[in-house]
Amino acid sequence: VGGTALTTSSATRGWSESVWKTNSTEGTGSGCSAYDTKPSWQTDTGCSRRMESDVSAVADPATGVAVYDTYGGSGWAVYGGTSASSPIIAGVYALAGTPGSADYPAKYPYSHTSSLYDVTSGNNGSCSPSYFCTAGTGYDGPTGWGTPNGTAAFTAGTTTGNTVTVTSPGNRSTATGSSVSLQIAATDSAGAALTYSATGLPTGLSINASTGLVSGTASTAGTYAVTVTAKDGTGASGSASFTWTVSTSGGGTCTSAQLLANPGFESGSTSWTASSGVITTDTGEAAHGGSYKAWLDGYGSTHTDTLSQSVTVPAGCKATLTFYLHIDTAETSTSTAYDKLTVTAGSTTLATYSNLNKATGYAQKTFDLSSFAGSTVTLKFSGAEDSSQQTSFVVDDTALTTG
Missing domain, CATH: 2.60.40.10 (Immunoglobulins)
Structure with a gap:
């Protein structure tokens, strides 16, 4: 059982979690056993023996559990450590009911990972492979598959396994x-x-x-x-x-053309579907060319902006999408993507950018969309900003050219 630190969040759950690491000598452990055989239900590839941990719970003494002590203490105090997270998990197992008579209940969470809160941020050091010490999407060493979301992950059976x-x-x-x-x-x-x-x-x-x-x-x-x-x-x-x-190739009969309407936004929102205020002449962010550009996010609070246009790519044509992108941010992290811009063509994700891609000016991005020849596809920019520190994603001078 690993340990996490809690912070309050505006999300529905009310909390977010990260790997518990107070300092270099205090925090949750993790790693690859030098002795214990790997159980059949563990499938991570970086450790040939038993890997820590399976699951986790709150353990940071600064955000730990409140205990009322009437013996050797004087009322309420907050306690932590994996000596707190381990009995929390033991209690959840008890509430989940009687296990199968021949089962190893430690394997249950591996069949019910969708019933756990995945912990994706923080680390307790530096390791190779990195997941030994660093939290990420899915399984990782410090927090396993995550923390309890009720008791479902700690019951026998596989009916609520991953999909x-x-x-x-x-x-x-x-x-x-x-x-x-x-x-x-x-x-x-x-x-x-x-x-x-x-x-x-x-x-x-x-x-x-x-x-x-x-x-x-x-x-x-x-x-x-x-x-x-x-x-x-x-x-x-x-x-x-x-x-x-x-x-069979069209033999050069494809007509060279630029397919996007109002590609530089100089006609305002004409031909584009956009969130309110996205296509703008606001001078807070410079346009790449002309006066208009598409400015997604930049509010410094939880916010989502979108920008899209549907276009038909002629059959037999090679097609290339280009646009200019400028990202500036008040985020200071060099490792965590707090705010993201996702670029899609239909159901295909072309690229994802974040505050980690900040730059002083515009950079041109290029994508091959030839696979969409003979179909109508919606090009979409989706920006999602978290609850603090602005990140601005500014798009300008788009083009979808054939030839």
Whole structure:
């Protein structure tokens, strides 16, 4: 059992958690056992033996549990340490009911990770691999799979185990000789890391097992029945199927064009769907060209802004998306992404930027959208800002060119 530190939050739960580390000599432990055999239910790949921890609970003495002491003490006091988090977890196991007669209840949380609060921030030192000491999405050494959200994660059975959802990218159309870059979008109910595979891909294309990016150059015309699958470390998986048509190259008949309407925003919100105030001439952020730009977030409080436009990419065309992006922020962290901008084309995530990508001026971003040839796709910028310290994502001079 690992330990966490609590802080109040405006979220529904009311709390957020990070790895308990008061200083270099006080905090939760973690690591890879030198002696104990790895149990069958642990699937992390960096440790060949037993890995700490399975789960965690509050342990920081500064945010710990209130205890009323009538023996050797004088009333209320706050206590901490993993000597507090361990009995908390033992108590949750007791409340969860009688375990299976031949079971090792330590394995139960591994089948119910969606019933735990995943702890994704903080560390108790520096390790290699980093997850031995650093919290992240899914399993990590200091906090395991997370902290209790009720008792469901501590019961026998697998009926409330993880679920993996793969979003179908829809039927695809590509010309032979076209460069393909298609990001498969998938989610795990517990935020666990996923591995990807695919069957039936057009000749010349392959999928990256770690990222889910389908790439390559389509070389052979035909109609392909494609199934993409994502799987997490608990064995949960999900799939999506679609048809991918590869047609004979148009032989240079594609007309060069710029497809986006009002690409520099100089006609205000014309042709764009945007949150109130996003397309603006406000001089607080400079435009890349002209007077207008799209300014997402920058409020210094919990806020979400969006900007989108739907466009049809002609069949047989190569298509390239470009835009200029400037990010400035009041965040001082060099390691934590508090505020994020996600760029998508339909269900495909092209890129995610954050306060960690701040820069003094604009930088041009370029993406190959040739895989969307023959379809209508919605290009969307989504900015999400947390509860403090502004981050501004400023977009200008967009273009979607064919040729």
